[in-house]
Amino acid sequence: MSKIRLLPDHVSNQIAAGEVVERPASVAKELVENAIDARASRIVVDVESGGRRLLKVSDDGEGMVRDDALLAFERHATSKISTAEDLNSIATLGFRGEALASIASVARVELISKTEDAAAATRVVIEGGRMRDVKDAAHPRGTTLSVRDLFFNVPARRKFLRSEATETFHLTNLVTHYALAHPEIAFGLTNNGREVLRVASAKDLRERAYQIFGSEFLDNLLEVSGGHKHVALVSGYVSAPRDRRTSRDAQYLFVNGRFVRDQLIGRALSEGYRSVLPHGVYPAALLFIETPLEEVDVNVHPAKTEVRFRRVAAVADAVREAVRSALASAGYMRPDVAEPSTAPHDQREADDSVAAMSAAATDYSPVSTPTGSAASSAAAVGEHRAPFEPARQSRIEFASPPIQDEEFLAEDRPEPDLVALESDTARDFDAIAHSI
Numbered sequence: 049m050s051k052i053r054l055l056p057d058h059v060s061n062q063i064a065a066g067e068v069v070e071r072p073a074s075v076a077k078e079l080v081e082n083a084i085d086a087r088a089s090r091i092v093v094d095v096e097s098g099g100r101r102l103l104k105v106s107d108d109g110e111g112m113v114r115d116d117a118l119l120a121f122e123r124h125a126t127s128k129i130s131t132a133e134d135l136n137s138i139a140t141l142g143f144r145g146e147a148l149a150s151i152a153s154v155a156r157v158e159l160i161s162k163t164e165d166a167a168a169a170t171r172v173v174i175e176g177g178r179m180r181d182v183k184d185a186a187h188p189r190g191t192t193l194s195v196r197d198l199f200f201n202v203p204a205r206r207k208f209l210r211s212e213a214t215e216t217f218h219l220t221n222l223v224t225h226y227a228l229a230h231p232e233i234a235f236g237l238t239n240n241g242r243e244v245l246r247v248a249s250a251k252d253l254r255e256r257a258y259q260i261f262g263s264e265f266l267d268n269l270l271e272v273s274g275g276h277k278h279v280a281l282v283s284g285y286v287s288a289p290r291d292r293r294t295s296r297d298a299q300y301l302f303v304n305g306r307f308v309r310d311q312l313i314g315r316a317l318s319e320g321y322r323s324v325l326p327h328g329v330y331p332a333a334l335l336f337i338e339t340p341l342e343e344v345d346v347n348v349h350p351a352k353t354e355v356r357f358r359r360v361a362a363v364a365d366a367v368r369e370a371v372r373s374a375l376a377s378a379g380y381m382r383p384d385v386a387e388p389s390t391a392p393h394d395q396r397e398a399d400d401s402v403a404a405m406s407a408a409a410t411d412y413s414p415v416s417t418p419t420g421s422a423a424s425s426a427a428a429v430g431e432h433r434a435p436f437e438p439a440r441q442s443r444i445e446f447a448s449p450p451i452q453d454e455e456f457l458a459e460d461r462p463e464p465d466l467v468a469l470e471s472d473t474a475r476d477f478d479a480i481a482h483s484i
């Protein structure tokens with residue numbers, strides 16, 4: 049039975065519109081999110097030439113029948129919402145019905161998909177938005193979407209793609225962090241045929257982090273667990289105060305399983321560290337915030353990388369207190385040193401975080417997004433690095449400088465080491481992180 053419908057105009061008009069395909073990692077983000085929404089238990093990403101030549105995502109999720117496989121490439125075609133009210137409590141990572149249409153308009157795409165009940169899979173080929181072929185194919189339950197020759201028909205955008213190594217870094221980073229956000233799903237990533245990441249289904253974040261980074265990950269970080277389920281549950285890991293950075297680049301935030309950038313959470317995190325970290329120095333963090341669906345609006349930014357909380361102050365309190373209690377449990381702070389929740393932010397701190405966060409948000413955003421590259425491009429200071437940065441500090445992170453600045457910055461930043469990227473096991477990430 050088909051599941052996808054075209055959204056009526058009055059609904060699609062309410063959806064934050066804009067370009068969602070900027071680089072291979074933004075394509076991977078959409079495809080991995082689709083696989084997660086399809087309740088896959090296994091997701092495999094294969095990349096060639098930094099995703100320019102090929103970016104293939106295979107899942108064992110619910111798949112699509114033929115009608116859906118065709119409709120999926122239309123704009124505003126989605127199975128995830130149907131009314132304007134649905135926008136008030138979005139339970140899935142996708143909801144705009146835009147991603148596949150956008151990707152297919154700038155690449156050569158092959159979709160092969162099969163539902164449990166269908167006799168055969170459907171194969172659809174679509175190039176630069178034009179349907180080329182539709183026929184039966186063989187495929188187990190699930191979906192394989194191959195994106196070839198990204199921007200083959202948009203030379204202006206192809207020009208902005210960075211080196212293979214840089215694009216591969218972004219891809220690796222993306223898949224690694226989605227694997228961390230969804231421990232229950234088995235993930236694989238290959239780059240030019242070599243395995244970069246392979247993890248079986250894990251029972252929780254701790255086990256997943258161990259699979260990816262090894263035991264040192266757990267030794268060097270503080271575990272965060274706090275908040276309240278009616279407002280925000282906060283979990284994850286933060287760095288010890290000795291681990292110091294001059295930007296927020298090493299802060300990874302997920303809200304209800306979605307990777308986002310959020311000034312508020314970044315600032316609340318800093319507040320949590322206020323008495324143990326000097327001004328202008330930031331902790332590393334891998335934080336997961338779970339809120340009731342109606343408490344958060346994800347229809348804010350076309351690339352779905354920003355959210356708006358209904359009870360902003362309460363979420364900030366939850367994050368700050370969870371971080372403070374992690375620091376207190378580890379002996380870095382007296383548990384009774386409570387600061388008032390309404391403590392005004394130092395203005396410089398607030399400005400810093402706005403600049404850093406808007407810069408950070410550009411990674412999967414249109415090139416035109418306002419940025420503050422100075423904050424995001426600052427190098428890490430201090431010897432200690434959070435092990436959840438799988439490789440070289442300035443390149444691996446979501447929070448890359450905007451593309452225009454990257455060109456400029458490339459002069460004094462060494463290109464990431466391809467050998468490192470192609471390391472055979474994910475565990476090597478840790479070794480890489482500590483060897484540079």
Ligand SMILES: Nc1ncnc2c1ncn2[C@@H]1O[C@H](COP(=O)(O)OP(=O)(O)OP(=O)(O)O)[C@@H](O)[C@H]1O
Nearest residue numbers: 082086111120126127142143144145146147148191
């Ligand atoms: N891997 C997949 N498995 C099963 N169905 C899929 C998969 N990928 C896409 N679909 C179907 O195709 C539809 C369109 O996908 P698309 O990514 O374009 O939009 P969306 O996920 O609904 O919203 P968004 O644009 O926010 O991602 C989805 O709603 C879903 O029904």
Ligand SMILES: [Mg+2]
Nearest residue numbers: 078082142147
């Ligand atoms: Mg989608």
